[in-house]
Amino acid sequence: MKMVSIISRISSTLFPRVSMPAFTMASRSKATLVKPKTAIVMLNMGGPQTTDQVGGYLLRIMTDRDMIQLPVQSKLGPWIATRRTEEVMKKYNEIGGGSPILKWTNTQGRMLTEALDQMLPESAPHKHYVAFRYVPPFTEDAFQEIERDGVERAVIFSQYPQYSCATTGSSLNAIADFYRNREVPSSIKFSLIERWATHPLLAKVFAERIREKLEAFDSRVRNDVVILFTAHSLPLKAVSRGDTYPHEVAATVAATMSTLQVPNPHRLVWQSKVGPLPWLQPYTDDAIKAYVKQGRKHLILVPIAFVNEHIETLHELDIEYCDELAKEAGVQQIERVATPNDHPIFIAALADVVANHLKNGPRLSNQFLTRCPHCVSQRCQSSKSFFKKFIGV
Numbered sequence: 438m439k440m441v442s443i444i445s446r447i448s449s450t451l452f453p454r455v456s457m458p459a460f461t462m463a464s465r466s467k468a469t470l471v472k473p474k475t476a477i478v479m480l481n482m483g484g485p486q487t488t489d490q491v492g493g494y495l496l497r498i499m500t501d502r503d504m505i506q507l508p509v510q511s512k513l514g515p516w517i518a519t520r521r522t523e524e525v526m527k528k529y530n531e532i533g534g535g536s537p538i539l540k541w542t543n544t545q546g547r548m549l550t551e552a553l554d555q556m557l558p559e560s561a562p563h564k565h566y567v568a569f570r571y572v573p574p575f576t577e578d579a580f581q582e583i584e585r586d587g588v589e590r591a592v593i594f595s596q597y598p599q600y601s602c603a604t605t606g607s608s609l610n611a612i613a614d615f616y617r618n619r620e621v622p623s624s625i626k627f628s629l630i631e632r633w634a635t636h637p638l639l640a641k642v643f644a645e646r647i648r649e650k651l652e653a654f655d656s657r658v659r660n661d662v663v664i665l666f667t668a669h670s671l672p673l674k675a676v677s678r679g680d681t682y683p684h685e686v687a688a689t690v691a692a693t694m695s696t697l698q699v700p701n702p703h704r705l706v707w708q709s710k711v712g713p714l715p716w717l718q719p720y721t722d723d724a725i726k727a728y729v730k731q732g733r734k735h736l737i738l739v740p741i742a743f744v745n746e747h748i749e750t751l752h753e754l755d756i757e758y759c760d761e762l763a764k765e766a767g768v769q770q771i772e773r774v775a776t777p778n779d780h781p782i783f784i785a786a787l788a789d790v791v792a793n794h795l796k797n798g799p800r801l802s803n804q805f806l807t808r809c810p811h812c813v814s815q816r817c818q819s820s821k822s823f824f825k826k827f828i829g830v
């Protein structure tokens with residue numbers, strides 16, 4: 438058995454997931470035993486681990502102009518965050534007191550790096566770093582740790598398979614902010630995976646999850662169950678600017694359906710709209726009600742744009758739609774497909790995306806460097822220029 442594999446096994450025995458705070462576990466497992474050679478930086482928005490973090494989390498979202506644009510944002514953003522804190526805390530309490538995003542990201546990172554150690558001994562040991570946008574561990578924490586560890590190579594890997602300027606774009610702008618007044622370490626070779634919406638194993642894990650749920654329906658109705666792919670909506674303003682998110686989400690849906698090969702009807706619907714401005718439609722809750730009115734009372738919800746459970750799946754989909762709304766609307770049976778989490782096919786997808794990237798590149802894609810046709814953001818402009826220099830292509 439290879440040394441790194443033995444170390445991984447020892448570390449998971451020494452530091453079992455259940456008894457350690459999730460974000461210290463990853464740091465301890467490999468870092469204290471072997472100096473990592475390759476960093477895998479997992480970008481995501483993050484979610485409050487405890488209800489104490491809800492206020493800060495909302496404040497950071499509401500004041501992030503990449504994520505949301507409000508008039509007089511420096512005043513209105515904090516005001517909205519304060520007003521919503523209690524209600525959002527209540528929702529986190531209803532799903533067990535916090536978001537599981539960090540737990541899942543650490544599990545995925547640990548399994549991914551173990552797989553990479555086996556697949557690519559030349560770039561091993563690999564170590565994952567969690568870089569969240571709105572809760573600890575923050576993007577800057579991850580980059581400080583990478584520098585301290587003295588890695589040779591760092592792959593910045595967005596955990597949003599479909600790119601949006603509001604999500605992955607925001608995390609990348611945060612990296613550019615971090616290095617604005619700080620020297621970029623010349624000893625580390627950086628590269629970026631910013632989108633992987635149509636990876637065949639990603640489609641396969643969604644297809645497997647759906648297939649399992651279809652089995653929960655009586656065989657007499659199984660082929661007529663409506664499959665509703667649901668993703669976080671986006672303001673129409675962002676769509677009109679040319680954000681690629683809607684068509685990338687649709688591409689994942691198409692790849693999943695073509696892998697699944699079932700006769701069921703399907704639609705892509707959008708959830709979690711906030712504020713009064715128009716967003717991408719149809720909304721998930723409206724679609725559920727409308728299908729019931731059409732007599733389609735057997736439904737499956739598939740969260741297609743998040744790779745681990747979060748408040749929008751555990752509360753909005755499970756409690757508000759599959760329980761409360763379904764009863765009120767007269768749904769006969771509704772099932773919600775789990776997010777990929779630690780499904781072995783999903784871990785294989787992550788490993789294949791990173792291994793291909795490490796072997797074949799490119800280190801920075803032209804697609805990323807090209808701004809939206811109607812982008813007027815100085816931040817986007819300076820961040821794209823930064824990445825060109827940062828990654829050195």
Ligand code: FES
Binds near residue numbers: 679680808812814817
């Ligand atoms: Fe898309 Fe600026 S809004 S690149």
